[in-house]
Amino acid sequence: MSDDESVEAILPGPVRLARRMGEVGTWVMRDPLRLGEVADVISLAGGLPAGETLPAVEIGEAVTQVVTSRQAVTALQYSSAEGLPELRAWIADRASVDRGRPVDPGQVVVTAGGLQGLDVIARVLLDPGDLVAVEEPVFPGSLHCLEMYQPEFLAVPVDDDGMDVSALAERLAGGLRPKLVYTVATFHNPTGVTLSASRRRELADLAERFEFMVVEDEPYTALRFRGDPLHPVAAYSDNVITIGSFSKTLGPGLRAGWVVVPPAFAGAVGRAKRWSDLHTSTLLQYTLVTLLGRDGWFDAHLARLPAVYGQRCTALRDAVARYLPGVLEVNDPAGGLFVWGRVVAGLSADDLLDAAIRAGVSYVCGPQFAVHNPDPATLRMSFAGNSPQRLELAARRLADAATTVLGR
Ligand SMILES: Cc1ncc(COP(=O)(O)O)c(C=O)c1O
Known part of the structure; x- marks a missing residue:
């Protein structure tokens, strides 16, 4: 069952699931x-x-530091839907380096993991029947998250160089108009493949030409063990939303992630987040700020x-x-x-x-x-x-x- x-x-008789x-x-x-x-x-x-x-040890130390400091009560209180300013600034700084142009902390919303990031984006941007392009195969968690907003799906095949962007281009030329194109461009789940640099540029061009948003989900980007990092799709266009996560680097049980959205969407994403869970755990965010504020610690950890x-x-x-x-x-x-x-x-x-x-x-x-x-x-x-x-x-x-x- x-x-x-x-x-x-x-459930009582007359009540049915949506x-x-x-x-x-x-x-x-x-x-x-x-x-x-x-x-x-x-x-x-x-x-x-x-x-x-x-x-675990470092996270334990950071939590202890927060709850034994003068911030302790603040860390146990409600906080803003968009996230702690210090954490948003840290994320914006890293995103600016990745994109090669400035990202404002106002574009960052801290979420309870990357999947909640996708959920708030979908809530803000999708009406039932809207077309969403996804890679096939796809991470089912993301597919099911999107399904909650009742879109139609356009499945774009994946090969050794990631999403077959020319197949997407053909569908666009044929008249299909996705509102979102969801991609795990780097170390794709499930296939492990990475979208080539030329396809990243091509996808960004298509996003501008056909006026859709790319949703670039990046849980695995920090887990590179061979070759040079590529620029994210977001480096090539402002029509890209980034979803980030600490799940694979610090632990999925923390439920800590973020989105970087165009300034025009930031207010709506903050509202969607607020009217869902008010905000991500304040204690968690102070803990992250403490940990990430240790000079060089995070990069040494990633290394x-x-x-x-x-x-x-x-x-x-x-x-x-x-x-x-x-x-x-x-x-x-x-x-x-x-x-x-x-x-x-x-x-x-x-x-x-x-x-x-x-x-x-x-x-x-x-x-x-x-x-x-x-x-x-x-x-x-x-x-x-x-x-x-x-x-x-x-x-x-x-x-x-x-x-x-x-x-x-
Ligand atoms: C592609 C992709 N997106 C999102 C998630 C969910 O990650 P998070 O724990 O950050 O919500 C996963 C988890 O495995 C994933 O593979």
Whole structure:
């Protein structure tokens, strides 16, 4: 039974869920994570950052500093919907460097994670029936968040260089007029791919020519372990909204993120945030300001991440190549948390999953990330949450599962 059915079962007779709920997907945010809780299954399913990278001690020190300082009572009070000025200024400074032109702190709204950023943007900009272009495959959390506002979706395919911007251009030339184009341009979830520099420029040009907003979701940009950083799409046009998050760098349980919006939208985004949850936790924001205010601390913290994720990505890729030749091929991302795989030998990812779980390893089947066109041969694996040794064991278990399924 899905959660929605259980809720309906306890509602009094005449009360029905809103129509929009019938269109919103239910399971993906929970089930892959839950698989990780089954004893002795090595989960490659979740999108969690490596626990070892989360700075628990420093966060503890910063919270203690706040609650034992003269700011303690202020930190426990209501604060502004848009966020603490010091935190907005810190975010605006970093965004100015990324974009190569000044971002005003008034363009920044602090949110409870990146997904709330998408939610307030959608609330402010979408009417039912508006067209939203998304990558296919797509992060289901974002798709379901957008579904709450009842848009139509235009699915744009993804290849090794990220969103196929020429396919989007063709649809625009054919008369389609999206209001928003949502992209995870850097270390895309689920595929791990990155939008090339030329496509970033092309997408920004299209946004200006066809008057849509690009929503550039950037939870993974700081997790680069190879190659040089690219300019964000936002570097090339003012028609871009940035969604940022501390989830993958400081911890998703904090629920700390932000949006950077054009000045014209900032007031409406602040209002949408205020009339949803008043503001993001004041205590959390003071804690972040304390932590991020330690000279050089955040950059030194970020500098430790590539070694962890790069090593794990290589370990998983090498183990797949060693134990699953002719069965599974995975791509080669330059950062983020995920590899995207394709099962060969006529298998589907779903055919393999039951046996895989019985053998003690899990992943997410590619069709779970589909918008309109599921590809049964694809799957997503996260290398983030396990040591290189566990990743090797995971590949060996998957090879055993494949042997069982293929009857070899
Ligand atoms: C592309 C993308 N956007 C948003 C989120 C949600 O992140 P947050 O924890 O910042 O809300 C995730 C989480 O995995 C994600 O992959």
